[in-house]
Amino acid sequence: MKSKKNVGKILAKGGKWFVLWTLAVFELFPLVQLLFNSFRPDQEIKAQPLGLPRQWTLANYPETWVMGGYGKAFLNSLWISFWTILITVFLISIAAYALAKIDFKGKNFFTSYFLFGMAIPSFAYLIPTYYIFNRIGLGNSLTGLIITYTAHNIPFKLLLLRTFLLGIPRELEESAKVDGCTEFQAFLHVTLPLAKSIVMTVAVLIFLSCWNEFTFASTFITSTSLRPVSTRFVKFTTEYSSDFAKIFTSGVISIAPIVALYLLLQDSFIEGLTSGSVKG
Amino acid sequence: MQTASIVKKEKKEKKWLVYFYVLPAFLMHLLFIALPALTTFYYSFFDWNGIGAKTFIGLQNYREMFGDSDFYVALVNNFKWILVFITVPVFLGLLMAAWVSKLKKTQMFFRTVYFLPYIIAASMAGRIWCTYLNPYFGINNVFKALGWTSLGKTLWLGNKNIALYSVMFVDLWHFWGFVMVMFLGALQQVDPTLYESARVEGASKGQEFRYITVPSIMPTLTFVIITIIMWSFLTFDYVWVMTGGGPGNASELISTLVYRMAYSHYRTGYASTICVFQTVLSVLAYAAMQLVKKRGWDV
Structure with a gap:
């Protein structure tokens, strides 16, 4: 009897590990194969889409990089991300500080406003923004995207930061003020350094959303030279839909920065994305 | 006396300055998100192609929408989407979180791997999967090589009975790890x-x-389900880059539908009307979530 029970236990344990590994392979396989396929010639992929390269080649990378205009696309994406992070972090950190630390008339109104603002989905303002931006000359421009991304990122990231700042004792800022700091100096020299980790998380989240955003980038940007990586990739795969080696290679090029960053700063990603998040 | 008045003056100054802290973020959001969203509502009462003059037509767009068979196809597909996403990833995520939370050395590894697809852009992952699902070279x-001829002949994205589910499958690949990590976090909080x-x-x-386990993760479970419902009404990228809503309107x-109406058919007014409907659905889900949070279920 006892041995039968043990066999059952071993089987259950084995089954559990089997499922765990199967799912891990299911998640990873398309990405690992993507990497392998970027080192294979086109005919080899077409004959056999899955498998190790029989004939390793590095030729796909320079060709795809040049034909896809990835140098420009990377610069565009980095430019958008840089300004969006900078402006958003500046705007939300002072606002979150006020909403967490200072008593003033309308504080509850502003907090509720941002809580409600989180609920507005991007499709709700996609169409008017497109026409308004076209009219005021921001239509086919990186600045238009930076403005939209900044505004879109404000509510959730602001509230995330505010929650964190609420945990920093007010006495720290008060004592700095007794020592002659203004409120703004207290924020800059006392509070902000203590909030470094959460600001880092916020910056990572904004970078992720800028790099991955597709709907607005593909609607607003019509010039090839202004396309960021996400829409450049989709356009490229449409133009060269018969060249599988280049599609897979451009896939690697497009997702590599995000995957690398994720492996480096995993906790920031997971913490940020799972804290009551709202779709970006 | 003098110092008292200085202190008072200083305080007054500070009170006034604080609005400079909040207003920039507030105005930025109001101008570029909230007001355009209201403008969508305004557009929904007009017949407009995006270029010419707007004609006020009252509720006619709304009447058209509720009589539009394409709209019902899209709505039914959205509900199918919700049904699949509030069951499969929730069940899988919960089960795997229960197992992964018991692991010691390998816990971080599985968490990293299961969550990885979630950080990749839907548009990029969608295109890569399209290439794998190519009927001739995928x-x-x-x-076919394995001898499974009927599977080998399946048009994963071209068959109208399958296309929607193929896209769902890819989105599940992308999404379930997120749910798993949410539950993992909740399980680690259990005393x-x-x-x-x-x-x-x-x-x-x-x-x-x-x-023990189920009651302690109830708040997270509720949060996850409401979030999925809210996101399902808004989901776009995977379908758009993989099938464009096709074949026909099978995966619309x-x-x-909004996107096609606005940017292929140039029916800006009508597209706005559908947007309003979509926004109302997702805001209702969001309001439900805030109510749940008010009950003290902090997640």
Whole structure:
């Protein structure tokens, strides 16, 4: 009897590990194969889409990089991300500080406003923004995207930061003020350094959303030279839909920065994305 | 006396300055998100192609929408989407979180791997999967080589009975790890002494799960389900880059219908009307979530 029970236990344990590994392979396989396929010639992929390269080649990378205009696309994406992070972090950190630390008339109104603002989905303002931006000359421009991304990122990231700042004792800022700091100096020299980790998380989240955003980038940007990586990739795969080696290679090029960053700063990603998040 | 008045003056100044802290973020959001969203509502009462003059037509767009068979196809597809996403990833995520939370050395590894696809752009992952699902040069070749002829002949994205589910499959690949990590976080918050005392009283594994695990993760479960419902009404990227809503309108969702109406058919007014409908659905889900949070279920 006892041995039968043990066999059952071993089987259950084995089954559990089997499922765990199967799912891990299911998640990873398309990405690992993507990497392998970027080192294979086109005919080899077409004959056999899955498998190790029989004939390793590095030729796909320079060709795809040049034909896809990835140098420009990377610069565009980095430019958008840089300004969006900078402006958003500046705007939300002072606002979150006020909403967490200072008593003033309308504080509850502003907090509720941002809580409600989180609920507005991007499709709700996609169409008017497109026409308004076209009219005021921001239509086919990186600045238009930076403005939209900044505004879109404000509510959730602001509230995330505010929650964190609420945990920093007010006495720290008060004592700095007794020592002659203004409120703004207290924020800059006392509070902000203590909030470094959460600001880092916020910056990572904004970078992720800028790099991955597709709907607005593909609607607003019509010039090839202004396309960021996400829409450049989709356009490229449409133009060269018969060249599988280049599609897979451009896939690697497009997702590599995000995957690398994720492996480096995993906790920031997971913490940020799972804290009551709202779709970006 | 003099110092008192200086202090008072200083305080007054500060009170006034604080609006400079909040207003920039507030105005930025108001101008570029909230007001355009209201403008969508305004557009929904007009017949407008985006270029010419707007004609006020009252509720006619709304009447058209509720009589539009394409709209119902999209709506039904959206509900199918919700049904699949509130079951499969939730069940899988919960089960895997329960297992992964017991692991010691490999816990971080599985968490990293399961969450990885979630950080990749839907548009990029969608295109990569499209290439794998190519009927002539994709995995169908592998199926044929294995002798599974009927699988090898399947048009994963071209068959109107399958296309929507193929896209769902890819989105599940992308999404379920997120749910798993949410549950993993919740399970790690459960007080371990509860399990100890249950064991002392001779509770079975099943009873432990039913009476300790499930109640402690109820807030997260509710949050996850409402979030999925909200996101399902807005989901766009995967369908758009993989099928564009096709073949025909077999995989049409509300969002892809909006997009086609606005940017292929230039029916800006009508597209705005569908947007309003979509926004109302997702805001209702969001309001439900805030109510749940108010009950003290902090997640």
